[in-house]
């Protein structure tokens with residue numbers, strides 16, 4: 001497993017009826033970097049992520065992983081390189097947590113082969129990282145929302161991708177598990193693209209931020225450059241105030257509705 005370089009080249013997406021949902025967008029993310037995608041509801045975050053994990057094909061432009069257009073690769077090769085943890089959970093409620101995590105190994109198996117020792121080691125390690133070992137035998141449907149979320153992250157890790165896409169990964173998680181997921185994200189040897197609603201968390205965990213508004217890029221770059229009072233106020237239609245927290249100099253935003261104090 002190694003991290004991949006991501007190139008988005010003039011990619012855009014429109015509905016069949018021609019509504020432009022995501023306007024042409026270009027960016028480069030170096031291997032191993034963590035990019036946060038932020039913006040108000042409906043700004044185009046999920047649409048952008050869907051282009052990256054090849055659920056949607058760009059109407060124009062392309063997405064490259066290590067210089068290869070993802071639409072030129074076989075689905076199996078894409079699945080060996082890109083894993084996504086989405087907000088919609090699968091409906092395989094009858095599977096055990098271990099079976100769910102084992103699904104992450106599917107792209108590495110041929111039709112006739114069964115799981116091997118290496119698969120088991122990787123699955124065990126993913127379960128341990130997400131503190132799910134004791135849940136391994138439990139049916140997925142009996143888990144809490146946060147436990148399910150962690151199981152889906154474990155499945156993505158078992159897939160050993162070079163690009164990991166996370167849609168609101170801390171949704172459903174309590175404070176400690178939020179911190180654990182964030183720490184895990186920072187430690188993984190993968191390139192990571194994650195949508196986040198919490199700008200303070202995004203500023204703390206991400207190397208780069210993509211700020212979207214109405215399907216267009218407002219800014220892309222390091223958090224300190226992208227997340228200004230002005231850009232955040234404009235993107236979210238609020239009055240945003242930031243301060244730098246000591247001793248780390250981390251950005252911390254507070255918000256009020258426009259015209260109110």
Ligand SMILES: Nc1ncnc2c1ncn2[C@@H]1O[C@H](COP(=O)(O)OP(=O)(O)OP(=O)(O)O)[C@@H](O)[C@H]1O
Pocket residue numbers: 015021039040041042043044045046047048
């Ligand atoms: N297939 C589609 N057909 C029509 N409109 C769509 C389609 N997919 C997305 N949209 C619209 O495009 C806009 C962007 O949607 P998207 O889900 O990417 O936003 P988002 O930033 O992820 O929002 P949220 O924060 O609410 O999850 C929304 O207005 C949505 O209704």
